[in-house]
Amino acid sequence: MSSKGELYVIAAPSGAGKTSLMRGLLKRCPRLSLSVSDTTRPARAGEVDGEQYHFVSVEEFKAGIEAGDYLEYAEVYGNFYGTRRDRVEALWAAGRDVLLEIDVQGARSVRAQFPGLCSMFILPPSMKILAERLKGRGSDAPEVIERRLGEARAELEACGDFRWMVVNDDFDTALEELTSIVKVWPLRRARQAKRVTRLLDEIPARDTMKD
Ligand code: GDP
Ligand code: ADP
Ligand code: 5GP
Secondary structure (H helix, E strand, O other), rough: OOOOOOEEEOOOOOOOOOOHHHHHHHHHHHOOEEEEOOOOOOOOOOOOEEOEEEOOOHHHHHHHHHOOOEEEEEOOOOOEEEEEHHHHHHHHOOOOOEEEOOHHHHHHHHHOOOOOOOEEEEEEEOOHHHHHHHHOEEEEEEEHHHHHHHHHHHEEEEEEEEOOOEEEHHHHHHHHHHHHHHHHHHHHHHHHHHHHHHHHHOOOOOHHHHO
């Protein structure tokens, strides 16, 4: 895949606030677009096909895996989730930077494919608050919440592989911090190297300047 735009990944334990923060981030960063994933999990109340996710059957998902349609996919909390290559390609082709909101397994796979990835991990202030937020969201059955909390340890253990970590205690502070990361990332030296080469090409060679 050719990557013209930037690629950003956000991961976090379920309930840490990544969906809420990501919505704020998309409003504040006009070049950024979310790649909407495929999932086999049932839609929650209020979720619209094509907005939060493309809701597909297990059969459709498996056919997509066979066809190599997924840039990455993973089984998370008992369902399949995956990022379709063509959606990311189309966003880059339209001049956009792409944000993936995916789990830690997916982030690992994408990191291996794109070393220039900007990976961000969101930490909850405490496990107690994480549990309260998951329950307070009111979107999952108690056994689903238990399962998600049970995975939090393994997810937190993976956070050392991410470049940036933001604690979502005060929402506005966390959003400001994420926005700063997204805005500063394209200014890294590796990304600017071609610009410097172009500037140097504009300067005449030393011996032609002597006369
Ligand atoms: P770039 O790959 O051209 O953008 O060069 P960078 O200086 O940005 O990357 C430095 C190193 O960080 C490379 O060896 C990458 O493979 C590595 N790297 C990329 N993403 C991650 C990440 O999420 N976590 C960690 N620990 N390293 C990463
Ligand atoms: P995730 O996408 O990581 O599962 P959500 O964005 O759905 O998490 O957030 C989980 C719940 O916590 C939601 O009800 C959300 O409104 C709430 N929430 C998110 N961030 C904060 C915060 N900083 N303070 C208080 N509540 C928050
Ligand atoms: P939820 O069901 O709460 O929307 O998401 C559950 C988990 O699946 C979250 O950790 C979310 O980041 C992850 N997820 C969502 N889409 C994808 C995807 O396309 N690929 C992978 N690997 N994980 C995803």
